[in-house]
Amino acid sequence: MQDFEISEKYKLITDEELVILYRNGVQDAFTAIAVRYVYVIRRLASGFSNMSVEFDDLLQEGNIGLVNAVNTYKNGGTASFRTYAGVCIRNRMISVVRKANSSLNSINNEALPLSEQTEVLSAPDTEPESFVDSVERTKEIFRVIRENLSELERNVLSLYIDGKRYEEIAADLGITVKVCNNAMQRVRKKLRFLR
Numbered sequence: 001m002q003d004f005e006i007s008e009k010y011k012l013i014t015d016e017e018l019v020i021l022y023r024n025g026v027q028d029a030f031t032a033i034a035v036r037y038v039y040v041i042r043r044l045a046s047g048f049s050n051m052s053v054e055f056d057d058l059l060q061e062g063n064i065g066l067v068n069a070v071n072t073y074k075n076g077g078t079a080s081f082r083t084y085a086g087v088c089i090r091n092r093m094i095s096v097v098r099k100a101n102s103s104l105n106s107i108n109n110e111a112l113p114l115s116e117q118t119e120v121l122s123a124p125d126t127e128p129e130s131f132v133d134s135v136e137r138t139k140e141i142f143r144v145i146r147e148n149l150s151e152l153e154r155n156v157l158s159l160y161i162d163g164k165r166y167e168e169i170a171a172d173l174g175i176t177v178k179v180c181n182n183a184m185q186r187v188r189k190k191l192r193f194l195r
Helices: 002-008 015-023 027-046 055-072 081-100 114-121 128-148 151-161 166-173 177-194
Strands: none
Touching (some): 015 081, 027 055, 027 081, 027 128, 055 081, 055 151, 151 166, 151 177, 166 177
16 A cells, blocks of 8 residues: 555646656656556556457556656647547557457547546546556556666667657667667567566
């Protein structure tokens, strides 16, 4: 229950402020973000429950989407972090479902309408044990990424999660495609045990 106490001190801080704190090295700030978005990830994953991807795999992909949102969100943009994170999480799940079953062409890759976002983002219907497990899993993913990946590997992973091809990632980071490919191979090797 310590996680809830840690996040309690951030209760009145906005998501955007938590993202800034996390980027400035305050690790507890991510715990607060993870606690706030466990329900979002679970709710969005439940929407794909009749697909060909396991629920736990969807949760993991949702956590990766949250990681990506925290790392790529631009403060002062037109979307709130809540909206941006919801879209990142959902798009990550859509991507994995499409990969698992290439015949699923009916999934629309557009952002959720605002009315659906509000419903998804405010519906806590998870058992406490599942909630704690999801928070712990998300924290573990962040810890492994933070502790095991180099800055280059984190940047490559973030852009890859964002849907960019190796050529685009290489151009964005000013590296060769081979360096990008090698970095992703190292990322896969280092994160393999998370599956």
